Amino acid sequence: xxxxxxxxxxxxxxxTANDDGVTTLEVTEALGLVxxxxxxxxxxxxxxxxxxxxxxxxVRYCFxxxxxxxxxxxxxxxxxxxxxxxxxxxxxxxxxxxxETDFFETMIGRNESLKNQVExxxxxILYPPHGLNVLITGPTGxxxxxxxxxxxQFACDKKVLTHEGxxxxxxxxxxxxxxxxxxxxxxxxxxAFTGANEDKEGLIQQADGGMLFLDxxxxxxxxxxxxxxxxxxHGTYNRLGESGKTHHANVRLVCATTEDPESSLLQTxxxxxxxxxxxxxxxxxxxxxxxxMLKQLLTMEANRIHRDIKLNEDVVQALIGSVxxxxxxxxxxxxxxxxxxxxxxxxxxETEIKLVFDAMPANIKEGLPRIASNRSEQSELTxxxxxxxxxxxxxxxxxxxxxxxxxxxxNLYEVxxxxxxxxxxxxxxxxxxxxxxxxxxxxxxxxxxxxxxFDRDVNNFNEIIDQDIIDVTNEIGNFLQEERYDVGENYxxxxxxxxxxxxxxVQSGKPLRRVAQNIVSMVADYPREFSLSQKIxxxxxxxxxxxxxxxxxYYLAILLASLxxxxxxxxxxxxxxxxxxxxxxxMVHVVQQLLSADNLASFDMALEMxxxxxxxxxxxxxxxxxxxxxxLLMVDMGSLGTFTNKLVEMTGVEVKTIDMVTxxxxxxxxxxxxxxxxxxxxVYQELSDFNGYSRPFxxxxxxxxxxxxxxxxxxxxxxxxxxxxxxxAKIKEMLDExxxxxxxxxxxxxxxSVVNMGQxxxxxxxxxHIIATTGVTRPxxxxxxxxxxxxxxxxxxxxxxxxxxxxxxxxxxQTKDHLDNAEGLTEQKAQQYLGxxxxxxxxxxxxGILWRYCDYVxxxxxxxxxxxxxxxxxxxxxxxxxxxxxxxxxxxxKEEVVSVQDTPLQQVILQANQIIESALxxxxxxEEVYYIVKLFDxxxxx
Numbered sequence: 003x004x005x006x007x008x009x010x011x012x013x014x015x016x017x018t019a020n021d022d023g024v025t026t027l028e029v030t031e032a033l034g035l036v037x038x039x040x041x042x043x044x045x046x047x048x049x050x051x052x053x054x055x056x057x058x059x060x061v062r063y064c065f066x067x068x069x070x071x072x073x074x075x076x077x078x079x080x081x082x083x084x085x086x087x088x089x090x091x092x093x094x095x096x097x098x099x100x101x102e103t104d105f106f107e108t109m110i111g112r113n114e115s116l117k118n119q120v121e122x123x124x125x126x127i128l129y130p131p132h133g134l135n136v137l138i139t140g141p142t143g144x145x146x147x148x149x150x151x152x153x154x155q156f157a158c159d160k161k162v163l164t165h166e167g168x169x170x171x172x173x174x175x176x177x178x179x180x181x182x183x184x185x186x187x188x189x190x191x192x193x194a195f196t197g198a199n200e201d202k203e204g205l206i207q208q209a210d211g212g213m214l215f216l217d218x219x220x221x222x223x224x225x226x227x228x229x230x231x232x233x234x235x236h237g238t239y240n241r242l243g244e245s246g247k248t249h250h251a252n253v254r255l256v257c258a259t260t261e262d263p264e265s266s267l268l269q270t271x272x273x274x275x276x277x278x279x280x281x282x283x284x285x286x287x288x289x290x291x292x293x294x295m296l297k298q299l300l301t302m303e304a305n306r307i308h309r310d311i312k313l314n315e316d317v318v319q320a321l322i323g324s325v326x327x328x329x330x331x332x333x334x335x336x337x338x339x340x341x342x343x344x345x346x347x348x349x350x351x352e353t354e355i356k357l358v359f360d361a362m363p364a365n366i367k368e369g370l371p372r373i374a375s376n377r378s379e380q381s382e383l384t385x386x387x388x389x390x391x392x393x394x395x396x397x398x399x400x401x402x403x404x405x406x407x408x409x410x411x412x413n414l415y416e417v418x419x420x421x422x423x424x425x426x427x428x429x430x431x432x433x434x435x436x437x438x439x440x441x442x443x444x445x446x447x448x449x450x451x452x453x454x455x456f457d458r459d460v461n462n463f464n465e466i467i468d469q470d471i472i473d474v475t476n477e478i479g480n481f482l483q484e485e486r487y488d489v490g491e492n493y494x495x496x497x498x499x500x501x502x503x504x505x506x507x508v509q510s511g512k513p514l515r516r517v518a519q520n521i522v523s524m525v526a527d528y529p530r531e532f533s534l535s536q537k538i539x540x541x542x543x544x545x546x547x548x549x550x551x552x553x554x555x556y557y558l559a560i561l562l563a564s565l566x567x568x569x570x571x572x573x574x575x576x577x578x579x580x581x582x583x584x585x586x587x588x589m590v591h592v593v594q595q596l597l598s599a600d601n602l603a604s605f606d607m608a609l610e611m612x613x614x615x616x617x618x619x620x621x622x623x624x625x626x627x628x629x630x631x632x633x634l635l636m637v638d639m640g641s642l643g644t645f646t647n648k649l650v651e652m653t654g655v656e657v658k659t660i661d662m663v664t665x666x667x668x669x670x671x672x673x674x675x676x677x678x679x680x681x682x683x684x685v686y687q688e689l690s691d692f693n694g695y696s697r698p699f700x701x702x703x704x705x706x707x708x709x710x711x712x713x714x715x716x717x718x719x720x721x722x723x724x725x726x727x728x729x730x731a732k733i734k735e736m737l738d739e740x741x742x743x744x745x746x747x748x749x750x751x752x753x754x755s756v757v758n759m760g761q762x763x764x765x766x767x768x769x770x771h772i773i774a775t776t777g778v779t780r781p782x783x784x785x786x787x788x789x790x791x792x793x794x795x796x797x798x799x800x801x802x803x804x805x806x807x808x809x810x811x812x813x814x815x816q817t818k819d820h821l822d823n824a825e826g827l828t829e830q831k832a833q834q835y836l837g838x839x840x841x842x843x844x845x846x847x848x849x850g851i852l853w854r855y856c857d858y859v860x861x862x863x864x865x866x867x868x869x870x871x872x873x874x875x876x877x878x879x880x881x882x883x884x885x886x887x888x889x890x891x892x893x894x895x896k897e898e899v900v901s902v903q904d905t906p907l908q909q910v911i912l913q914a915n916q917i918i919e920s921a922l923x924x925x926x927x928x929e930e931v932y933y934i935v936k937l938f939d940x941x942x943x944x
Contacts, residue, residue: 008033009043013053013065023055023062105155110294115287119279123149126277127157127254135234135255135274137219137263140281143331146258149281150215153256157213163254165211173221174473180223185242188229194243206239210251219257220266227271230255234274284329289382292322299334300393303341310354311341311393316370317357318391319383323369336366354392471502474545478538482562487534489566500561504554505546531562563673574675574685575627575655578668579605579620580638582752583727588734589665599672603627607642609754609762617645621652632656632682634671634689636663638716638750639769658686662716664750717749718770720763722777723874724937725892726755728881730777733793737776749773757898757936778874778937789870790877829853832876843884851921852876855914862910863938871938878937882930883922894929902935911935 012032016024026044030037044063047053056062106112106120126134136153138146147170154168171187181195189204205214216222222230233239238250255275263272284292296318304311321340325333340357348355359367373380475498482489535558539550576599580586586604594602603623607616620642624633633655637643643661650657660667667689674685719737723729730753737751752770754762759781766772772785780787829849836845856875860867867875885892902908911934915926926934 005035005039006043006046008035009040010047010052013063023064025060025062027060104159105152109152110298111287111291115282115291119149119281122277122279123153124156127153127162128160132252133157133162133254134276136257136277136279137272137275138256138258138279138281139263140258140260141283141329142260142327143329144281144283145330146281147215147217148330149279150217150256150258154213154215157254163212164252165209167209168213168215169205169209170215170217171205172217173226174218180226181242183223184226184229187226188239189241189249191241191243194241198243201241204241206233206251206253207249209253211253213254213256216255216257218259220259220261220263224268227268231268231271231274284325284333289379290386293318293383293386295330295333296321296337297391297393299337300341301396303337304393304395307341307345307355308395309345309348309352310395311344311357312354313357313391313393314359315384315387315389315391316359317362318387319373319380320359320362320366320369322383323371323373324366325369326372339363340366471498471505474542475501477545478541481537481541482534485534487530487562487566489562497561500557501542504550528559528563531559532556534562535559560673573601573629574631574682575624575629575633576602576636576668576671576675577605577620577623577627577633578602578636578663579607579616579623579642580663581607581609581642582754583608584731584734585638585750585752588738589663589668592665593668593672599675601627601629601675602668602672609765616642617648617652620645621649624649624653624655624657628653628655632658634675634682634685635659636668636671636689637661638663656682658682660686660689664716715769715771717773718766719749719751720766720772720775720777720781721751721753722756722759722775722779722781723753723881724756724778724878724933725881726753726757727892728885729790729874729877730754732881733776733790736793755933757933778871778878790873832873835873835877836880843880843887845880848880848883849876851918852879855879855917858914858917859910859938862913863907874937875934878934879918882926882934883918883924885930886924886926891927892929892933894932899928899932902932905935907938908935911938 009029012029013024026037026041029035029044030040033040044053044055048055048063051066053063054066055064106124109116109120111117112120123136126136138149140146151168157163158166173183185194185198185202185204187204187206189202189207190198192198192200216230229239233251233253234255237252238248240246240248257275259266261267263278284295287295300311300313317340321333321336324336328335340362341355343361344355344357347358347361359370373383472494475494478497479489479493482493532555535555538558539552539555542550578586578590580589583606586606590602590604593599603626605616605620605623620635624635627633635646635649635657637645637659639661643659646657646659649655660671671685671689674688721730721733721737723733734751734753741749741751750770752766754766756779759779763772763781763783767783772783774786774788775781775783776788776790776793778790780789832853833845833849836843836849853876856867856872859875882892908931911931915931919925
């Protein structure tokens, strides 16, 4: 027995159901159901004219007087339960007189912005003998589903359908599983796939004689589109598992998409749809239509609460101006929110609610100046407004669909009334009740704003994340909303990136992450997140049909905690400062990607920067990050650790400093600062005792010339290139990823320039224990070196071998010096290396040019251009070209540029540059020439 049937059976057993009625609470307690579900079913029965409800408090429900005369309802029935794949609306009838109407005549914009669209729809419905197929296009929230339902209603009014009901199928629901999508549409035979235990008809068969609405049709895979257009041509189809076209159906097909049909659908599919209907965006509607839509949506809310709604000109203008991305759907959601606020503020007023401008959320208030910025629109709207607008309930208002994508699955006003009564019984004052319930209202309605934001950004986001992962992330987001778990605005990005990383790791065959004890201890602070992560684990397993290890539970729990909506209290600010051109910013970037933290800033201190300049720059960051709770300064070494008192004097902000910063420490600081009860002292103490998330590093047992027992310096790998920014930064990215994969978080990769390399290394050795080097040249220090060529071939894994060998033997692994004798390097291999590293260049087209460049230099100079030097030059030149394309010029001082001018090597380089200039029509700057010269100088000097 379904939930609906249980409720009806209970009502039939109650004598009061035909007299005074029953309350939601009485039904809930009697049947042991969830209260919100009971409320939803009772209100659905009211909309279907099976029940009526009182206007007082508490709301009571009873059967409608069966003796009362009824006129056939020509609008579709509302759904009693939303299915995962379809929802069907059908006409109701009692054998009484019918009202012959044309729904389109009541549609807003019928004679203005929708005039052509309505005529197209009518022609498609009435075209003999069985109508024409239609594709409705338009932006999110513009009313495509509404218009499709209106077409169905018109077809019903004109009696051209032989089957009642519009069958709705959202292609996006199963886009990740084409087989399941096809089985839903066309049906399947017994044994067609695992679990197909009997023959089953699909939606096309169910819609025979009626209308099928395919929403988000661009998500239909190509094979699905081909099957659909074959069906459009012949009226026949086969079920999944059948070989012949043995089934017939007569279906009027209406499709909808937010995409450009020419680019998102097969042309063979588009050509078979003769009617294209474009729905205009909200801002393309006339001001008269926008105001009419506002009144219609307000009337729907007035019908729900059985009270007048009163609002002034400012509220009207703010609501209309608040529509920025979601079209009519956003307007509807905004109206629901402000009406909920007005209802709460007027809960004891039995006749009306007032919508007050000052009480509206800030994002809706912003609509007023937005309208005012367009004087012609504001003037037009003002002429149509009275000082006060009063909306009365009007239950005769006819709508083609009671529910749409922006409709809440419950009566929000009933929820508010019941919660207010409970809180009042608990003795809370009205102010506390208002704050409590408004928080709850925002939890319910916030989902629309989030989803709309995702829609707005998804075209850019799915360039880096597969659409399938975005889909499953949204499914998890819907589940979290059902669990009343509020995640922040960046949920989609954080969870999608996390799932993408996990799936990529599994598919590549890499070992799964081990869970450190610190992670387990951290999750102990978040029992609810851990419980939810167990359910998400099941969802991922069902979606991807593969086991998800229990270790993933802990990472999911941490992610959920980090993506939780931000607390209202000001958080501790965090500023990371470190030596190098990108050391601090790289750490902050990683943490921001994971936690979406807004209280993090970085300051990169170039090695040549003087301390006073650094102090001023850090002070500016401290001021920006302070939210009234102080700032934690996290530094790597040297003078940066002495700035605390000076920063307090300069900024007036309380500052505490932690040194020897690592990415893991920044991650932990961001996590701790996000806790509602955190303060600067608490975060500082927690970080002072933090030892990282991975296993602790065990010091070597055998001393070496370069490492003494008790050495407290952080271990470092130095990456060298001509500038310290291009190739060296790419090397750092590669090694950082490898170190994370191997759970090594106590080694930092430092990119440096070959210019003044010796002095830079001496400065670094005072604060770092350099354990290995890599890059374009081998420095003269007694540590292992891996050439750029070997690094590219080994993907960074060779460094792990070096490190492990050192920890085992205690020796600096001089035998592991992968000094490149440059054997085996070919133009094809160099092209592969370019493909690994660079984003904005075409390696296939570029490699020949760079290879000729090196050949020319080799012919002109009096030293041997080894393959090790050749690959270094190729990589550096590719970086220079990419910097040119991205308009990210490199810098060098005037003195440095002058120091290489008119030298024999510079003249050779200038001649070689002509090869690039003539082939690519770009000129390398003097600064780029300086670094190319220094690259050759360094190699020949070594």
